[in-house]
Amino acid sequence: MANTHMLELEKVEAGYGQFRVLHGVDMHVDKGEIVALVGPNGAGKTTTLRTILGMTTLYSGDIRYQGRSITKLPTHKRVELGITMVPEGRGLFNYLTVYENLLAGAYTKEAWEKKEETLEWVFQLFPRLKERKNQIAGTLSGGEAQMLAIGRALMSRPKILLMDEPSLGLAPIIVLEVFEIVKKLRDEGVTILLVEQHVKHSLEISDRAYVMEMGRIVMQGPAKELLQSEELKKAYLAL
Amino acid sequence: MIDPALITNNLIDGVLMGLLYSLVALGLSLVFGLMDIINFAHGDFVMIAAYTTWVIAMMLYVDPSVTAIITVPLFFVIGLAIYKIIIEPILGAEPLIQIAVTVGLGYVLQNLALAYFRAGPRSFPAPWFNYSIQIGPIGIAVSKLIAAAVSLASLFIINYMLVNTKFGLAVRATSANREVAPLMGINVRKVFAITFGLGIALTALGAALYMMWGQTNPYLGQSFSLLSWVIVAMGGLGGVMGVLYSGLIVGVLEALGSTFVSPSARLAVVYLAFFFILWFRPRGLFGRR
Numbered sequence A: 001m002a003n004t005h006m007l008e009l010e011k012v013e014a015g016y017g018q019f020r021v022l023h024g025v026d027m028h029v030d031k032g033e034i035v036a037l038v039g040p041n042g043a044g045k046t047t048t049l050r051t052i053l054g055m056t057t058l059y060s061g062d063i064r065y066q067g068r069s070i071t072k073l074p075t076h077k078r079v080e081l082g083i084t085m086v087p088e089g090r091g092l093f094n095y096l097t098v099y100e101n102l103l104a105g106a107y108t109k110e111a112w113e114k115k116e117e118t119l120e121w122v123f124q125l126f127p128r129l130k131e132r133k134n135q136i137a138g139t140l141s142g143g144e145a146q147m148l149a150i151g152r153a154l155m156s157r158p159k160i161l162l163m164d165e166p167s168l169g170l171a172p173i174i175v176l177e178v179f180e181i182v183k184k185l186r187d188e189g190v191t192i193l194l195v196e197q198h199v200k201h202s203l204e205i206s207d208r209a210y211v212m213e214m215g216r217i218v219m220q221g222p223a224k225e226l227l228q229s230e231e232l233k234k235a236y237l238a239l
Numbered sequence B: 001m002i003d004p005a006l007i008t009n010n011l012i013d014g015v016l017m018g019l020l021y022s023l024v025a026l027g028l029s030l031v032f033g034l035m036d037i038i039n040f041a042h043g044d045f046v047m048i049a050a051y052t053t054w055v056i057a058m059m060l061y062v063d064p065s066v067t068a069i070i071t072v073p074l075f076f077v078i079g080l081a082i083y084k085i086i087i088e089p090i091l092g093a094e095p096l097i098q099i100a101v102t103v104g105l106g107y108v109l110q111n112l113a114l115a116y117f118r119a120g121p122r123s124f125p126a127p128w129f130n131y132s133i134q135i136g137p138i139g140i141a142v143s144k145l146i147a148a149a150v151s152l153a154s155l156f157i158i159n160y161m162l163v164n165t166k167f168g169l170a171v172r173a174t175s176a177n178r179e180v181a182p183l184m185g186i187n188v189r190k191v192f193a194i195t196f197g198l199g200i201a202l203t204a205l206g207a208a209l210y211m212m213w214g215q216t217n218p219y220l221g222q223s224f225s226l227l228s229w230v231i232v233a234m235g236g237l238g239g240v241m242g243v244l245y246s247g248l249i250v251g252v253l254e255a256l257g258s259t260f261v262s263p264s265a266r267l268a269v270v271y272l273a274f275f276f277i278l279w280f281r282p283r284g285l286f287g288r289r
């Protein structure tokens, strides 16, 4: 096939039990991109990310990773293939230490073998985590906790990283820091699918973007173009 | 006036038994922390393992403690099977369903034992360690000393495993956040199965130790279940150490009840003290969250 996308969703219908949330979502992410997924609360952004990792009920449609359908694989197998997520609300292992959280992130066989080396990389990205290595994760500040959630996801050596509102609940300065990190990760070769409330910031660092409303993609295109779109400006940028 | 030597003897007995109770309760605690399921049949596995130990000990004519070499791996496999067939289908089900299923399992095990072995107690007639170390007026039963030492060592080994191995990390991470653990690449179902199997294997070890001096009957599981629940509730989610300390407390309470009230009221005393403790510490004495 001429152009195999790194990750591709085709007519995805998914939800929770009987409760259908996604109504035919088509989207894709190519290697090396930052792709933003934005939209109002309850649109189905988190559900989209969870569906990519097999954490929801998929009714129909297909999800392909590097050209291969992954819909039959359990979550941990998808992680082994190189997909992982920084979950909404961070989802840290609260009474484990920072170091143990990071180690847990390297659980797959491949990542475990490289864990020392990856750890050094993560500590270089987040020097604060190194200082707090032996602190209990539940006692970290909001910003530190988010760094740990990102660092932990990186420990699995993902080829594509799904990030669900990494800036949620953080002080403005830390929010900027998080966006810097996202850019830096892409520069180091990690492909990123980013769900964000800070629409303007995320479009500024993204290559392409999708806008989701009520479980459907309602707008898509290069991020720069979407930033200029009157429709989007009115709805999300309050301009 | 109660003889101080008797009190000392009973206290020592309480500490030794407490360690054995901790060993038995540990599996219940690990499974509860991991899967939020209370296995109401937990003590009945001790009972079935005690019969299995008795049968093997009689066949080979060796001390029951030796049968652990066979029963521990056997019950690990039985635990895996029970997990697959009975526990996995009820994960995430209504608590009432989970209770009904595991309580039912306990009754099935009791009825099996009743049908097969009848109600009469069984014990091994020629135990190897049927003597005690005498220090003045104080006597320590060697079989119980061995049981306590093996229990303590097992608790420390499992604690070491939880803290220092990759599988232990998976257990602790999954206990901390079941939703997120798969995102690390952890196969949560596999962690559940192995931990459940381990918990059942520990009941078999406990049973082999207990049968060095004890006798089994179809209802043996009830007191082990009750003591285990008390230990887990009191230990909170304080890990292996929480279980160890509450097991010791329960053992000592039982000994005190037996000394100062009546041997037949020992469980009632444990319960009263338990209610009293939960009154002040609803999350248990050693709880972490």
Ligand SMILES: Nc1ncnc2c1ncn2[C@@H]1O[C@H](COP(=O)(O)OP(=O)(O)OP(=O)(O)O)[C@@H](O)[C@H]1O
Binding pocket: A016, A019, A021, A039, A040, A041, A042, A043, A044, A045, A046, A047, A048, A088
């Ligand atoms: N575990 C769940 N079970 C049932 N319904 C759910 C569950 N999680 C989310 N939903 C529902 O699915 C819909 C989409 O939710 P989702 O979390 O995907 O939205 P979102 O776009 O991420 O919103 P937000 O910006 O608030 O995070 C909502 O109506 C929500 O109530």
Ligand SMILES: [Mg+2]
Binding pocket: A045, A046, A047, A088, A164
């Ligand atoms: Mg969301």
